[in-house]
Amino acid sequence: MSFDTLDYLFDLRGYAILRNAIDPQHLAELNDAFDKFPDLPYMGWYGNVQRLDNNGLAGLELQNIVEGGEPFEKLIDHPAWINRLHLYCGEKGTYVDGLFIDECFASVRRTGGFFPIHSGGQNAIVRNQYRMINGNFRCGQVNILMAMTDIGPGDGGTLVVPGSHKSSFLPDEVRALYQNRENYKTLPEGAIEVHLKAGDVLLFVDALMHGATERTNPGERRAVIYRYGPMWSKTRHGFEYSEELLARLTPERRKILRQDPRRLPGTQFGVLH
Numbered sequence: 512m513s514f515d516t517l518d519y520l521f522d523l524r525g526y527a528i529l530r531n532a533i534d535p536q537h538l539a540e541l542n543d544a545f546d547k548f549p550d551l552p553y554m555g556w557y558g559n560v561q562r563l564d565n566n567g568l569a570g571l572e573l574q575n576i577v578e579g580g581e582p583f584e585k586l587i588d589h590p591a592w593i594n595r596l597h598l599y600c601g602e603k604g605t606y607v608d609g610l611f612i613d614e615c616f617a618s619v620r621r622t623g624g625f626f627p628i629h630s631g632g633q634n635a636i637v638r639n640q641y642r643m644i645n646g647n648f649r650c651g652q653v654n655i656l657m658a659m660t661d662i663g664p665g666d667g668g669t670l671v672v673p674g675s676h677k678s679s680f681l682p683d684e685v686r687a688l689y690q691n692r693e694n695y696k697t698l699p700e701g702a703i704e705v706h707l708k709a710g711d712v713l714l715f716v717d718a719l720m721h722g723a724t725e726r727t728n729p730g731e732r733r734a735v736i737y738r739y740g741p742m743w744s745k746t747r748h749g750f751e752y753s754e755e756l757l758a759r760l761t762p763e764r765r766k767i768l769r770q771d772p773r774r775l776p777g778t779q780f781g782v783l784h
């Protein structure tokens with residue numbers, strides 16, 4: 512097995528940046544879809560997309576956005592990241608080989624919005640863990656955060672603590688910040704803000720300590736986040752991918768949203784290999 516520089520940086524820091532991952536045409540389609548999305552009240556539905564601001568401080572979140580139209584479907588197995596994710600969190604080469612998207616949402620951050628810092632290897636959560644064993648990446652969850660707008664200073668950019676996916680403990684002063692959301696303006700030692708151009712992607716293991724700085728600029732930051740994990744996962748908030756969506760996807764994309772065949776009453780297929 513040979514690894515490239517992005518694999519090396521992912522292992523070392525817990526994240527990597529894929530520059531110009533989304534081409535300008537696709538980016539324009541995604542932004543157009545954002546513009547056309549109806550104004551939804553909190554918890555309101557549009558088709559199989561729900562506005563569910565998971566963290567009210569961070570801004571508006573449109574959950575299950577893969578159901579929001581073709582531009583979002585094209586992201587499922589995007590060539591800029593799909594093979595890397597298969598390697599990192601798709602149990603590649605094992606009897607449970609395959610990926611699943613367990614959460615996907617569009618995020619709009621306006622002035623004053625921020626995301627309190629959270630996560631970190633010290634929690635030892637199985638679902639989002641970072642693992643590299645005997646030359647195999649076996650991570651639990653890897654996120655693809657796609658910038659739909661430029662994200663520079665004051666725009667409410669993502670914060671990461673490089674290397675924190677491997678941390679075993681938190682010093683008291685970091686724990687105090689981490690647990691007290693009032694302290695959000697004080698960044699933990701080692702935290703950096705990631706700046707992206709529209710079309711760039713931040714790929715990071717969810718065990719990495721992360722969050723986002725407060726947006727102080729006017730206007731809005733737009734991002735789309737797809738969280739991938741092994742094919743045996745389940746959706747985080749209980750969303751079900753619709754039959755309509757599954758029917759129109761390519762087999763490669765469908766497989767990332769639902770493993771078929773399902774063993775429904777009356778079906779007969781073997782399990783011997």
Ligand SMILES: O=C(O)CCC(=O)C(=O)O
Nearest residue numbers: 626668669670721722723
């Ligand atoms: O919005 C961001 O930049 C960070 C998002 C985040 O921390 C999360 O989804 O867990």
